Amino acid sequence: MGMPQVESVFRILADKNRTRMVKLLGENELTVGELERSLGLSQSATSQHLKLLNDAGLVVCRKHGNFRIYSLRKEALQKAMRYFDSLWDEGLNKMKTKLEHGKG
Amino acid sequence: MGMPQVESVFRILADKNRTRMVKLLGENELTVGELERSLGLSQSATSQHLKLLNDAGLVVCRKHGNFRIYSLRKEALQKAMRYFDSLWDEGLNKMKTKLEHGKG
DNA sequence: TATTAATATTAGATATTTTTAATATAATGA
DNA sequence: TCATTATATTAAAAATATCTAATATTAATA
Numbered sequence: 001m002g003m004p005q006v007e008s009v010f011r012i013l014a015d016k017n018r019t020r021m022v023k024l025l026g027e028n029e030l031t032v033g034e035l036e037r038s039l040g041l042s043q044s045a046t047s048q049h050l051k052l053l054n055d056a057g058l059v060v061c062r063k064h065g066n067f068r069i070y071s072l073r074k075e076a077l078q079k080a081m082r083y084f085d086s087l088w089d090e091g092l093n094k095m096k097t098k099l100e101h102g103k104g
Numbered sequence: 105m106g107m108p109q110v111e112s113v114f115r116i117l118a119d120k121n122r123t124r125m126v127k128l129l130g131e132n133e134l135t136v137g138e139l140e141r142s143l144g145l146s147q148s149a150t151s152q153h154l155k156l157l158n159d160a161g162l163v164v165c166r167k168h169g170n171f172r173i174y175s176l177r178k179e180a181l182q183k184a185m186r187y188f189d190s191l192w193d194e195g196l197n198k199m200k201t202k203l204e205h206g207k208g
Numbered sequence: 209t210a211t212t213a214a215t216a217t218t219a220g221a222t223a224t225t226t227t228t229a230a231t232a233t234a235a236t237g238a
Numbered sequence: 239t240c241a242t243t244a245t246a247t248t249a250a251a252a253a254t255a256t257c258t259a260a261t262a263t264t265a266a267t268a
Contacts, residue, residue, distance in 0.1 A: 068214080077188075087130055169244090
């Protein structure tokens with residue numbers, strides 16, 4: 001129940017540009033260049049943010065020719081959310097875990 | 105749907121000492137001194153972290169003599185969590201909102 | 209192979225956060 | 239009132255995070 005990896009999720013989501021990335025990637029998978037243009041960030045900054053998201057296990061990428069297509073790992077966010085819940089309400093957390101299992 | 109206040113919740117929880125505080129306060133309300141000792145932080149650092157938690161609306165405090173007793177505002181965390189969900193899954197978020205209403 | 213396009217990596221500059229140290233405030237009790 | 243205890247506030251130092259600029263890598267294409 002240590003969940004060391006999950007702590008870092010909050011650090012990742014603490015940055016506004018990264019929450020915007022997560023939001024965009026929640027809708028569609030996107031290339032680095034598409035994210036760069038959507039967010040108005042430099043190429044370098046975009047790559048660096050993606051690296052953090054990737055290291056935290058929140059995204060994966062696959063190659064397509066010269067491009068890298070990033071997509072969100074929703075299960076990682078789900079896991080982080082469950083830990084988040086457990087910080088303040090163990091009981092509700094259990095109910096939701098059940099619900100999620102019933103669904104997925 | 106802007107939820108500007110909620111963005112800051114991630115910034116608050118990005119710090120390990122503050123997540124520990126949230127966890128401790130999820131179990132019991134505590135004085136500054138108790139938190140200080142539990143966390144092994146200085147008095148000043150403890151107060152400053154509490155100020156951030158308080159400004160984000162995650163805790164409240166009441167006076168008792170010379171002491172200040174802090175307690176967690178679970179509804180604020182609940183609200184933040186719902187926003188968190190919406191970043192990646194609108195549908196599941198709606199199900200959970202319903203569940204929470206049914207419960208609380 | 210040389211060139212271009214897309215992305216990654218690195219180093220250093222800048223900005224932000226966190227801690228420490230000192231001081232201030234507020235309540236209590238002698 | 240004076241001293242003490244609990245906490246808050248402030249400024250500066252220390253630690254981290256983020257951005258920019260330069261360079262590297264990788265794949266496609268001429």
